[in-house]
Amino acid sequence: MNIAYQGEHLLPGQLGQFFIVLAFGSALFSTISYYFAATSTNKLDTSWLWMGRIGYFLNSISVVGIGTCLFYIIYSNLFEYHYAWEHSSRTLPVYYIISSFWEGQEGSFWLWGFWQAVLGNILIWKAKSWEKPVLTIVALAQTFLASMLLGVDIFGARIGSSPFILLRQALQAPIFSRPEYLSFIKDGNGLNPLLQNYWMVIHPPTLFLGFASMIVPFAYAIAGLWMKRYKEWVQPAISYSLFAVMVLGTGVVMGSLWAYESLNFGGFWAWDPVENAALIPWLTLIGAVHVLIVYKNTGHAYFTATFLTLISFILVLYASFLTRSGILGDTSVHAFTDLGMFWHLVVDVAVFFVIAVTLVILRWKELPISKKEEETYSREFWMFVGAVFLALSCLQLIVVTSIPVWNAMFKTHIAPPTNPVTLYNVFQAGFAVVVTLLAGITQFLKYKKTDATRFFITTGIYFVFSALITGLVVYITGVYHLRFVFVLVMFGATYSLLANTKVLTDAFKGKIKLAGSAVAHIGFGLMMVGALISAGTSKVISQNDTGLDYGVDFAKGNNPRENIMLYKNEPVKMGDYMVTYFADSTKGPNHYFKVDYKRLDANGKITEEFVLKPNSQSNPKMGLVSSPDTKHYLFHDLYTHVSMAPAEDFQTGEDAGHGQENDDANYNPPTTHEIKVGDTIPYRDGSIILVSLNKEAHVQNIPLSANDVAVGAELKIISHGNTYNAEPVFMVKNGSVFDFSRKVDDAGLKLRLSKIIPEKDKVEITVYDQPESKKPYIVMRAIEFPYINFLWTGTIIMIIGFLLSIFRRNKELKSV
């Protein structure tokens, strides 16, 4: 049955789908053409080469075309498309349309494909004699990426998932049998509020550029094996590997900075499978960079270099299988949901794995593996050891993160560790000790052979200095409370810092070539120091010991109590601070809770005062989503987030439209007080003083005649150090008695001037105070992260180091 649907814009989707098919076809065509170009023996025949190039250009144009169509659909709010409906909404600001563009799996595949297209074009331009074999591999990878977006049914199985699928095709609902269904779909789902953040605009492109650039060293390694140019591929692979680790490293740290600044899990790294998935290929490729350099300089470690380069890209594919196939299911909070591409992703990993393994086996006998052993006192040997340890640390990450994969493979039912964070930390720290120490020690070794005595003397001196500094740092920061392995990491990082600082000073004296690696190592050392101290000695300062007794069983557990209750305008002492939740403000969907921090010295004088504004979004679709606010100091951060706020807080307007009795129900039973001017009424949260009586009080909109009387009681309320004023009014008009109560919401009071007693020269004030349960409050958690700035500055320094190294290697590349 065909229904003529009204109001649909089918053209952009059809165009987009056309581009997807074209992207797939042209990439496949390019792969095949490049393959024949690479294997052709006729040097003069360039027709295959040109066909390969044309295919690749066509693919690049198609990828851009797909992006343009998808962007147009989201930008124009064409909610007949599932992707736009699911990830965007009319109210979304334009710059977040970019975020919603790659929020879904299809969008992120596109992003990956886009970067790979860009890199492929650079390679066509730059790779010269390597173009044919290298582009064969890159085009093959591009074919696979395009196939992920196909969304066509072949033999009853859906291949890929297209971003251009219509809403009525994606969902089954009776509404879609109506031709005018679109008129009922007013708006899209909108972007998850946690992703409405500038990090979501810049983090995914960086990360996916990192992933995409991993193909290049892989393609060079394959090309080297395939074309039997076993030695030549190493030099360009070094440059591209450096680029890939720099970008991927930046992307990973960006992700952790994002998590730290605006998500609420209270830290910068949680060993979540999705985080691990990005770290895994980074570790192997950073190992690869080192052994590639070893091979280039000494001819040793050829197999390790090839192996690590090859495995890095396969692990990128494996990581994408982990996060996108839905296999992580129960173990990760933020893996993508299953789009039914499980086997498609498995095939992707398998194809590249088989290509790599087959070529290595076929060429095994010809590989230039050196028969001679490395010298013990040589730089190459210990760099090789370091690279292997990086690979081992990666192995540990893979084995633990893949527990659901082992379960699926061996039909077991193992649960992840109950405390995975500690397990990862201890193991990774162990590997970090070796790696950081080697990053220092190798600086005192030369390639080929080093004089052992001299080496031991210099190393020894630096060891002693590092030990002293480590002792001091560990003592001051309190790292010694942690497991001993973390003290060792501190020692390793310090050692690496000192040794590389020495190299850097030498570099300034003329050996400028060495600056890149020294700077990168210094950055890495600082990152380790920052991560270790801030994660290891972070302190929850909102410890709360005020809860009720819930019985022996509960107390016995020695439970952590990390949340603190703040009633509005009631200061609470928290660590060194006096904190007060004193106001709210709203901006867009965000509800900001203003929390005042005061630091007091021994005499009770305020030495410092600032306001933090952790916020929550009350999103009709998401419920309460909270983001932290952080006070940054040079040497520590104070992180604050709201873990709970009463839902009523989000309803704007104060009891509008409720009757008097209804309103009284919000208060405790009233108390009445007969007082004179100057008297004080004590109440639970402070005191109320009758300052004076105002005989000429006015109440808005009520005109008074000569016979009428209106008296106002000027009241001053002092509560928790704050002063408020209120003037309830008593009125006699046309012989009837009225009184107008006044509310002081911030003090939780309602006050009435309920009677005037002239004979005693007194008045009666009726006080309604709010029970605690009606008072606005927030439940808050605050954590102190010491020295976290070392982590961020270390990252920046490391990136600079990578850049310097890339420049250096590129120079070498041109001179060859």
Next chain:
Amino acid sequence: MKKSSIFGIVVIAIAIAVIISTYGSSSTYGSFTEAKQTQSDLHVIGYLDKNKELYYDAHKDANYFSFYMKDKKGNESKVVFTGTKPQDFERSEQIVLVGHMSGNEFHASHIQMKCPSKYTQDKVETTEADAKQGSI
């Protein structure tokens, strides 16, 4: 013995240690009955009993949340979590707890729950809550 062989053995030893430690530290999925028989922490999968009391009162204690959960075998236990009530807990379809039995209460250190997503139709969303700030 060649230096590289020694190093090779060390590497293999570490790799084996990694695998064994992973297996050793891995937990099991169990029931409340099994939790009563062991001291150590384990994972329990189950469903919230929506007919019984879900207790969280920030005014009395901001760090006490209790509820009743039925495990997959149908046994029910009171569960106590030291922290705030996770958002939309009432709507959860499935809960995974990590913790141990203490008397007749199950003390959870980690809660992971699946809720029908309010944000995307027909999808289930997973959220987590920890009682304690992660420490290394």
